[in-house]
Amino acid sequence: LTNINSILNVSAGRLDNFKKIIFDVARNTEQSFGTVAQAALELSRQGLKAEEVTKRLSDAMILSRLSGLGAAEAVAGLTAAINSFNREGVTSEQVLNKLSAAAVKAAVSEKDLIEGIKRSASVAVQAGVSLDELVGVITAVQQKTARGGAVIGNSFKTIFTRIQSLDKLKSMQDLGVQVTNFSGEVLSGTKLIENLANTIKSFPDAQKLQIAEKLVGKFQVAPFLAILDDYSQKTSVAIRITGVAQQATQEAYTRNVALNQTLSAALNETVINVKELANTLGEIGVTDNLKNVLSFFSSLVEKVKGVMEGEGIGSDFARGIVKGIGNIISGPGLAIAGAIIAKLSIDLARFGVGSLQTFFGLNRAAKEQATLQGQIASTLLGSKSIQAQIMAIENSTLTVEQKRLAQTRFFTTALNEQMAIMTRMQAIAARVAPGVMRGTTGG
Secondary structure (H helix, E strand, C coil): CHHHHHHHCCCHHHHHHHHHHHHHHHHHHCCCHHHHHHHHHHHHCCCCCHHHHHHHHHHHHHHHHHHCCCHHHHHHHHHHHHHHCHHHCCCHHHHHHHHHHHHHHCCCCHHHHHHHHHHHHHHHHHCCCCHHHHHHHHHHHHHHHCCCHHHHHHHHHHHHHHHCCHHHHHHHHHCCCCCECCCCCECCHHHHHHHHHHHCCCCCHHHHHHHHHHHHCHHHHHHHHHHHHHHCCCCCHHHHHHHHHHCCCCHHHHHHHHHCCCHHHHHHHHHHHHHHHHHHHHHHHHHHHHHHHHHHHHHHHHHHHHHHHCCCHHHHHHHHHHHHHHHHHHCHHHHHHHHHHHHHHHHHHHHHHHHHHHHHHHHHHHHHHHHHHHHHHHHHHCCHHHHHHHHHHHCCCCCHHHHHHHHHHHHHHHHHHHHHHHHHHHHHHHHHHHHHHHHCCCC
């Protein structure tokens, strides 16, 4: 916004209103705030006033949405069309709706149309071609050749220039083509092409090719033949789409409203609303306060710098303090830091040793437990009653798997019982041992 206002140079109140418009456009066209702001900046650079920028901004963003063009490209295309046909009083609203109406009625996109118009509009105006007619011929050639709007626009720039030169007009007159009106004025570029198409409609294809190459050059033969063929048809696409463009009203806006009913548009609107709220809260609660804080510290730093760089007793005293602190840090301070590091290292080593001892103590206890379990298992297997019960399970009618499961359960239960007994015995022995020790010592 600051960048935009450096060009528009409006008051703070109008800039705040301009910001609200950007948020509204972003909501309405499923664009991000940054994208719309960039488009506003591009429009500002066109030398437009703030009111004109806001008027074109929404139309440019709708064009970007419908065509897939970037914000800057949409702005450039729309501006080129308006500036070229300014004698007709064309507005951004009219350009947008004409393009949208044509895109709905024929096999052409808004992107192809605006790219074609951007490259050929200035020459088309000089050739007496209206915006509606230019939309018509670009649509017709795109539908026949699928070459893309940029290529077709460059072709028509050359075609309109050449067919109205004196020698080309003379060549067409020799073929019997009407090239002037009743007042003796040269006809528009599209009317010359239409009259030529009707005149040579019955000519052999080879002769048509020679005439086309002679009039516009070999590099523009393909699009020129395409538009000649279209004008020679009873159902000419160029003528039909010219009429569609003339009757365009609100086509682009209607499509934009329909697109706003989608889930993605609703999500984008929510995001934009959150950003706008965050912006408002930030301005109220943070911006001014933060500016004050930054101003305070900036002033403080400036004063400290002035003291350090100045002359006099105060400056000498301040530099002496800083130098003294530096000497302490590099002298005794360094020794203190070394002592702290050494102390921390010793404590860390002690902690590590203690941890290792604890770990290996746990490991030793686990080994002792395993040894005890092995000894109990060996004792149990040597017991005749245990052996008899295991053999009874083995000789039963159970399956092999069932026998193994029953024997495992039986032996596990017996082992757990013996472990419980051994644990109690160890506890009793621990209580008895001190008394026994005392009774066995003497003179």
